[in-house]
Amino acid sequence: MIDLYLQQNPDTKLYKNSVLEDESAVFFMVRENFQKFLIIHQSAESQGAGAFEGERIYTGNSYFIKCPLSPGNSAALRNLFSFTRPVLIGKQNSYGLGDRLGNAGAAHLKAIRKTNFKPILAQQSIRELQRTGRTAREVIDAATWAVFREGYRDGYGADGDHLKTKEDIDLMVQAGYTMFTIDPGEYVVNEAIRMNSKQLETELISLPWDELGDKPVDFKSRYSGLKAELADGYVLSPSEQEITAGMVKYGRVIAHTKKMADYLHHTYPDHPAELELSVDETDQPTTLFEHYLIASELNRLDVELVSLAPRFCGDFEKGIDFRGDLEQFKKEYHQHLAITEKFGGYKLSIHSGSDKFSVYEAIGSLNKGAVHVKTAGTSYLEALRTVAEADPSLFREVLDYSKSRFETDKKTYHISCELQKVPDANDLADHQLKKLLDDDDARQVLHVTFGSVLNGTERNENRFKERLMECLELNEKLYEKNLETHFDRHLEPFN
Ligand SMILES: [Zn+2]
Numbered sequence: 001m002i003d004l005y006l007q008q009n010p011d012t013k014l015y016k017n018s019v020l021e022d023e024s025a026v027f028f029m030v031r032e033n034f035q036k037f038l039i040i041h042q043s044a045e046s047q048g049a050g051a052f053e054g055e056r057i058y059t060g061n062s063y064f065i066k067c068p069l070s071p072g073n074s075a076a077l078r079n080l081f082s083f084t085r086p087v088l089i090g091k092q093n094s095y096g097l098g099d100r101l102g103n104a105g106a107a108h109l110k111a112i113r114k115t116n117f118k119p120i121l122a123q124q125s126i127r128e129l130q131r132t133g134r135t136a137r138e139v140i141d142a143a144t145w146a147v148f149r150e151g152y153r154d155g156y157g158a159d160g161d162h163l164k165t166k167e168d169i170d171l172m173v174q175a176g177y178t179m180f181t182i183d184p185g186e187y188v189v190n191e192a193i194r195m196n197s198k199q200l201e202t203e204l205i206s207l208p209w210d211e212l213g214d215k216p217v218d219f220k221s222r223y224s225g226l227k228a229e230l231a232d233g234y235v236l237s238p239s240e241q242e243i244t245a246g247m248v249k250y251g252r253v254i255a256h257t258k259k260m261a262d263y264l265h266h267t268y269p270d271h272p273a274e275l276e277l278s279v280d281e282t283d284q285p286t287t288l289f290e291h292y293l294i295a296s297e298l299n300r301l302d303v304e305l306v307s308l309a310p311r312f313c314g315d316f317e318k319g320i321d322f323r324g325d326l327e328q329f330k331k332e333y334h335q336h337l338a339i340t341e342k343f344g345g346y347k348l349s350i351h352s353g354s355d356k357f358s359v360y361e362a363i364g365s366l367n368k369g370a371v372h373v374k375t376a377g378t379s380y381l382e383a384l385r386t387v388a389e390a391d392p393s394l395f396r397e398v399l400d401y402s403k404s405r406f407e408t409d410k411k412t413y414h415i416s417c418e419l420q421k422v423p424d425a426n427d428l429a430d431h432q433l434k435k436l437l438d439d440d441d442a443r444q445v446l447h448v449t450f451g452s453v454l455n456g457t458e459r460n461e462n463r464f465k466e467r468l469m470e471c472l473e474l475n476e477k478l479y480e481k482n483l484e485t486h487f488d489r490h491l492e493p494f495n
Contacts, residue, residue: 001026001041005064017151020081025049029149034473036145038067038077051076074141077148078176084144086158086178088272089118091306091345091370095491096159096353098123098376100132100450101383102139103472105146107480108379111487113152115495120179121146122158123376126168127412131451133465136160136175161374162278166263173268179306181276182260184253190283192249200244207251211258213301219247228292230338238289246293253279254297261303274306276372280351286310288335295343307372309349310336316352317415319377319447320440322359330362337369347372352414354378355443360493375490377447381437382486383472384446386479388433391471395433396425398464399442402449405457409449417444 002019006012011032018029026041040049043062054067067073078085095117097108105121112119121143124136140158147156159179160172169180195203204216212219223243228236238246257277264273279286279294291310298305313332314324322329333348340346350356350363353373363371388395399422406419421441425433436442456463472479 001062002028004059005030005039005041008059015149018149020148020151027148029145031476034470036069036149038069038073038148040065040067051079069141069145071137071141074144078144081148083153083155084147086122086140086143086176087155088178088274089120089155089157089306090274091347092116092118093370093494094118094120094157094347094372096120096123096161096372096374096376097487098128098161098374098379099139099142100128100376100380100454101469101472102134102142103469103479104379104383104483105143106149107483108487109146109150109152110480110484111491113150113154114488115491117491117494118155118157119152120157120159120372120374122156122177123161123374124159124172124177125161125181126164126171127162128376131455133455136171136177140176157274159276159374163260166260169260169264169267173264173271173273178272179274179276180260180264181278181309182257183278183281184256184260185279185281187252187256188279188282189249189252192245193284195245195248197241197244200241200248203248204244204251207247208255211255212251212297220244223293228342230288231334234335234338236288236292242287242289243293246287246290250279250290250294254294254301257298258301258303275304276307276309276349277305278309278349278351280309280311280316280349282311284311285313285332288332288339291336292339292342295339299343304344305346307347307349308340309351309374312336312350315414315416316350316356317444318352318354318413319381319415319443320355322356326358326362329359330366333363334366334368337366340369345370350374355490357489357493360490364493364495371494373490377450378486378490379483380450381443381446382482383468383479385434385437386475386482387468387471388437390475390478392430392433394464394467394471398453398468399425399433399436399446401463402446402453405449405452406445409452413444413448415444415448417441419445 013031015029020027028039030037030039041064042049049065052065052067053072054065057064097119099105122139124139157179158177160177161181162183163169164183209215230236313328314322336348347370349372351374354375355378422445454465
């Protein structure tokens with residue numbers, strides 16, 4: 001039957017992994033004139049595909065439905081096939097594969113299925129939704145089609161990333177997300193390390209002890225004299241000052257996380273949900289005692305985490321490798337892991353995880369515990385690598401525009417590149433353009449300006465998105481090969 005369709009539509013390419021037969025119908029995905037469709041074939045008597053919208057094509061005593069990849073058809077597909085819905089991933093190795101353009105999922109799956117990692121295909125923060133001009137549901141829809149196209153049946157997760165308010169949770173639940181990354185960053189008291197003991201005592205008393213279900217005196221007696229054995233015989237034994245400072249710094253973080261977790265579970269008791277806590281965006285690295293304190297308090301408050309993102313030592317800048325003392329990172333990571341084991345074995349989560357090849361080596365060589373790595377911008381950079389190869393003049397325009405936007409757009413990012421080091425597009429020959437994607441300065445300039453490039457800076461300006469999408473669709477093979485190769489490099493060090 002598939003052959004019949006392909007014979008009648010000679011310019012059509014079949015995605016072979018997508019073919020799925022159930023009792024009454026055959027489903028498969030094709031590409032026609034650089035557009036993708038879901039095709040459903042049914043014998044005339046059966047009616048199962050009624051939920052799908054599309055053109056009905058009759059041939060003899062059977063017919064095909066040619067369905068665009070519309071929001072309605074995405075929802076119908078998720079209703080029909082459970083493997084196209086996001087699920088809970090749990091405490092096993094996982095990779096967050098942010099896909100800002102919505103066309104990288106299939107290549108992500110090609111790389112991931114060679115490993116023992118589970119994919120979090122949809123990974124979407126509220127901030128990034130605004131920059132990409134997409135909805136939370138569109139991001140899930142893109143993942144739905146990716147798993148269908150690849151015939152990936154092992155389950156994927158969907159991560160509502162850096163959620164700060166109850167409204168953020170509502171939005172992500174309604175769109176079908178299953179992982180909820182709580183970001184209580186605003187509640188961190190970074191000044192705690194500079195306070196004297198009198199100030200610390202005052203601050204400690206003023207914490208929301210009711211919400212914490214606790215009293216300062218009980219808190220102190222729980223931690224005073226603590227000796228917790230971690231890895232390699234190391235014993236964590238914080239001073240009284242460290243204990244108080246830790247709670248002053250993170251007490252409100254713990255209370256807020258408890259509130260968000262309770263809101264999620266009480267408001268949506270039937271919605272599958274797993275929780276990550278991210279404290280990665282603080283001034284100073286998370287100390288072992290701070291991690292211990294957060295984990296132990298959340299444990300006392302019955303908040304179960306699937307993962308926690310500390311702020312590790314060294315620099316995790318966007319789009320480039322780790323900068324810092326790798327040996328120190330490895331030692332600390334090992335100790336952080338020992339803390340997770342004491343409180344339920346949740347995963348350590350690496351934010352700004354793109355391109356941290358030396359960190360992957362370090363974690364892979366420990367070969368212990370479970371890890372979650374979050375990536376996003378690096379897939380956009382692979383898209384630009386493809387454009388540099390396939391349409392140099394479009395890439396030149398994007399590069400010049402990115403350079404012009406850099407000083408404004410860089411503000412919310414942790415990066416250190418220098419704009420002057422990135423050459424002007426016109427000074428480079430075509431074959432030199434793609435090498436910019438291997439240059440740290442150029443990578444960061446291109447990385448932080450994605451919102452302006454995709455969406456324009458004024459309302460509806462939409463500068464480059466359509467042209468980029470078209471170029472990638474025309475060069476799908478090259479794009480997906482670039483992505484797969486790139487993610488093989490991300491994943492190999494763990495295996
Ligand atoms: Zn983060």
